[in-house]
Amino acid sequence: MTWTNWSGSVAASPREIARPRTEAELTATVARATKVRVAGAGHSFMPLCETDGTLVSLSGMEGALAFSADRSRVWAPAGWSLAKLTEALWAEGASLINQGDVNPQALAGAIATGTHGTGAELGSLSTAARGFRLMLADGSIVTCSEGERPDLFQATRLSLGLTGIALSIEIDVLPAYHLEERVESHPLAEIEARWDELAAANRHVEFFVFPYGERVILKTLNPASEEGPLKQLNDMDDRAFRVVCDVCTVAPWLTRHLQPHIVGAGVRQRRVGPAYRIFPSDRTVKFEEMEYELPRANGWAALKETIAWIRKRKLPVTFPFEFRLAAADDIWLSPFNATPGASISMHQYAKMPWRTLFAEAEQIFGAHGGRPHWAKRHTLTARDVEALYPHAGEFKRVRAAVDPNAKFANAHLAQLFAIEGNAA
Numbered sequence: 374m375t376w377t378n379w380s381g382s383v384a385a386s387p388r389e390i391a392r393p394r395t396e397a398e399l400t401a402t403v404a405r406a407t408k409v410r411v412a413g414a415g416h417s418f419m420p421l422c423e424t425d426g427t428l429v430s431l432s433g434m435e436g437a438l439a440f441s442a443d444r445s446r447v448w449a450p451a452g453w454s455l456a457k458l459t460e461a462l463w464a465e466g467a468s469l470i471n472q473g474d475v476n477p478q479a480l481a482g483a484i485a486t487g488t489h490g491t492g493a494e495l496g497s498l499s500t501a502a503r504g505f506r507l508m509l510a511d512g513s514i515v516t517c518s519e520g521e522r523p524d525l526f527q528a529t530r531l532s533l534g535l536t537g538i539a540l541s542i543e544i545d546v547l548p549a550y551h552l553e554e555r556v557e558s559h560p561l562a563e564i565e566a567r568w569d570e571l572a573a574a575n576r577h578v579e580f581f582v583f584p585y586g587e588r589v590i591l592k593t594l595n596p597a598s599e600e601g602p603l604k605q606l607n608d609m610d611d612r613a614f615r616v617v618c619d620v621c622t623v624a625p626w627l628t629r630h631l632q633p634h635i636v637g638a639g640v641r642q643r644r645v646g647p648a649y650r651i652f653p654s655d656r657t658v659k660f661e662e663m664e665y666e667l668p669r670a671n672g673w674a675a676l677k678e679t680i681a682w683i684r685k686r687k688l689p690v691t692f693p694f695e696f697r698l699a700a701a702d703d704i705w706l707s708p709f710n711a712t713p714g715a716s717i718s719m720h721q722y723a724k725m726p727w728r729t730l731f732a733e734a735e736q737i738f739g740a741h742g743g744r745p746h747w748a749k750r751h752t753l754t755a756r757d758v759e760a761l762y763p764h765a766g767e768f769k770r771v772r773a774a775v776d777p778n779a780k781f782a783n784a785h786l787a788q789l790f791a792i793e794g795n796a797a
């Protein structure tokens with residue numbers, strides 16, 4: 374029995390893949406298993422879902438939305454994909470506060486790893502979580518929130534699945550809104566000069582830049598009035614890009630010659646649609662990804678140093694960097710903890726080598742005070758986690774108290790959090 378993640382870089386051989394439809398079925402599965410991991414949509418690049426024990430999918434679980442009286446919060450089934458959740462919210466007149474690039478992830482999977490979009494004033498999806506119904510290692514169910522089992526709540530806001538199985542999650546939502554998306558090409562130097570102004574003027578701003586390109590694709594999103602049916606379904610057409618990637622796979626040296634021509638000066642698109650349709654894009658060309666969250670003031674220096682290193686070594690990095698922003702938060706394991714962040718994603722075409730590239734670039738991001746996205750490629754050790762996360766000790770104490778036999782750990786997480794027991 375094999376399970377693979379989205380990019381194909383993680384393959385697991387669980388003893389069993391369980392697809393419970395009810396909480397009673399899930400309780401029976403969890404109570405009898407010695408090792409359990411939950412998989413959402415398998416969109417993590419790190420081996421977070423890897424296990425030789427029981428792999429659980431909640432995608433078939435029953436459930437429904439339950440709004441608070443003022444409709445500012447909603448309990449949602451944790452296994453629902455963001456696609457299903459946001460469509461159901463829209464039908465009820467609500468939208469998520471922010472979303473990332475794609476929407477197949479499970480709500481719980483996205484929250485468990487601190488998945489985020491962009492926006493200087495906006496936190497990750499984990500910051501929207503207000504409460505959890507959680508199945509513990511013995512199959513019992515508890516709820517936690519700021520007012521009820523607050524330590525368990527703090528740990529579960531970004532838990533990598535180590536504190537239990539989220540069954541439903543209460544999240545903050547906004548009244549449904551439309552977004553205007555603008556996608557334009559600009560010189561990199563111009564965007565650097567205007568960055569603070571752009572960050573302040575747009576609810577969401579980000580850009581993509583190829584390591585050998587001089588122009589960026591700038592993308593902004595802002596609330597707007599409705600303008601009728603959405604005609605263009607995706608932000609960018611990546612068919613030509615796929616061809617470039619395949620060419621560079623057989624002739625990597627061409628990467629630096631082709632890339633300067635990919636982003637022309639003429640890119641200029643605008644569309645308006647429901648927020649839940651505008652936020653996510655189709656990403657059809659498979660890649661592997663590393664992402665570091667830098668203190669915001671260090672973002673540009675880290676990006677420019679990484680690009681200079683790639684150019685100097687003539688390295689074949691076929692995908693663009695993605696540069697985003699996120700607000701500081703107070704979540705124990707969040708890479709944005711106490712630090713407004715500039716987020717730099719480094720991608721490589723999935724068919725091309727990435728391990729050495731990422732490991733070397735990680736040195737640059739680390740030297741600029743970066744902390745990695747937990748779901749994306751990194752090489753942190755338990756000592757690094759202690760050094761980077763002042764609250765790691767609190768997280769570990771809560772984890773050990775709720776799961777002393779490490780039923781919910783796996784080898785990767787045992788190594789990261791120095792967990793002893795049956796996990797490794």
Ligand SMILES: Cc1cc2nc3c(=O)[nH]c(=O)nc-3n(C[C@H](O)[C@H](O)[C@H](O)COP(=O)(O)OP(=O)(O)OC[C@H]3O[C@@H](n4cnc5c(N)ncnc54)[C@H](O)[C@@H]3O)c2cc1C
Nearest residue numbers: 413414415416417473474478479481482488489534539748
């Ligand atoms: C194409 C692509 C685009 C992406 N875009 C972004 C982006 O814009 N921003 C960003 O920040 N990240 C992004 N990511 C990363 C992605 O959001 C995270 O990897 C996220 O965790 C994936 O959700 P998932 O449902 O696939 O979770 P999985 O990868 O399946 O699992 C992730 C973690 O969640 C845990 N988990 C899942 N369900 C539960 C549950 N019910 N209870 C407890 N724990 C649970 C798992 O055990 C695991 O530890 C992207 C990834 C891809 C492949």
